[in-house]
Amino acid sequence: MSFVPAPGYRPAYNPPLPYVASVMGGLWPGMAVYVQGVVSPNADRFHVNLASGAGGGADLALHLNPRFGTEGQAVLNSCHGGEWGPEQCHDLQPFTPGTPFEIVITVTPHAYRILVNGSHFDEFLHRLPAEQVTAVTVDGDLELHAVTVLGGGGPYLPTMLDMPQTIPYYHSNLPVMVQPPTLHPPVPFVATIPGGLIPKKTIVVKGYIPPDAVRFHINLRAGPGGDVLLHLNPRLEEGVVVRNSLLGGVWGSEEQDLPHNPFQRGRYFDLSIRCGNYRFKVFAEGQPLCNFSHRLPPGPHVDTLEVEGDVVLSYVHF
Structure with a gap:
């Protein structure tokens, strides 16, 4: 009995770092990215990026970067054409070294709404179109337990389902999970x-x-x-x-x-x-x-x- 995720639900469990997940069709309002893990006991920093590609030079629509050293803050930012934008800083809580965390990044028409451990953490206004996000990357001082892209890929989903030669993920006769979680x-x-x-x-x-x-x-x-x-x-x-x-x-x-x-x-x-x-x-x-x-x-x-x-x-x- 093997586990085959239904289209619109794309989980990864206990993946190695650095981790890269593709986002087919980009991010659209109603979709969400879920990241769950444990901050390393002696953590300095880690990051979750919503990127335009898997490479190191990709644009970053959202860079979520808890920093535990002398800075003691979580930084939100974007990077376009190799240039970082203005930082949006937040208190580190509830991120704590040695403790589990759960991040849910929900895409709205105007911003990314970020929840940590079930509570509102911050919002980050779109500086780059969310539909250009094709990868979620995670790396740094953490033990990564799960990453999930939730949602069906917005208006491109029917087109993607008609393209089995190019998108093997959709080789499935399972019902599509298209409604928002x-x-x-x-x-x-x-x-x-x-x-x-x-x-x-x-x-x-x-x-x-x-x-x-x-x-x-x-x-x-x-x-x-x-x-x-x-x-x-x-x-x-x-x-x-x-x-x-x-x-x-x-x-x-x-x-x-x-x-x-x-x-x-x-x-x-x-x-x-x-x-x-x-x-x-x-x-x-x-x-x-x-x-x-x-x-x-x-x-x-x-x-x-x-x-x-x-x-x-x-x-x-x-």
Whole structure:
């Protein structure tokens, strides 16, 4: 069981540094870039760049550069034709050596909106057209855990899908994830899944488990209050991840066996749930986690996602 990301969701897990991710079709309003890692204990600086290319001389539409030495600040800037623009400086918090961080850079029509650990950090007005951004680069004093480009590539997506010879990423018969992700929604979270759980539909849930968490759950349900075809329930005190169904008001038999448990207190998680013809396929950080055989057939009527309990959501995407 291999993990194939659906078009519009392009993750990389634990990549080596320096890291370069291509952004096919450029960045457009509604898209976002997600970077998650740990600042090195003796960090001097690191950077996240939104660049016009992978080379060293590429223009930088956004240069996010936390500096931990004597400067003690995070610098935002751009670079065009080899010339740096005026610096936009910000306090380093919440970036701290030795601690995990989560950066979400959302593209708006006028600026990049930057959130760090779920809170507003800063905005950086566009100095270069965002659609010219073709690469995300990350390097410096950090342990990089995940980088994801969220969104379907704006108005160029239909053209790209018609060009399989030139864009191998789109060699996929998976449904395209074109709508913008929901970033840092409150919990409890309830959302309607457009089109419902058709075969090969992928749902992505990424979040953070607080140090004092006891349990939370993710439900795939046939409408509000309807049958639960998949109940995924990490129980932190017990160290288990329960899977079950609730059909006709009656719970079925629990399943708990896993090759590993990705849900740990004080850590981020990245979960992908794909609806297959005969089972749900669950991946964590791009690795197979478990299957859950359908106890009732899915379909367009299974159209509700619920998340509740001791969890802080980073984004939800489908």
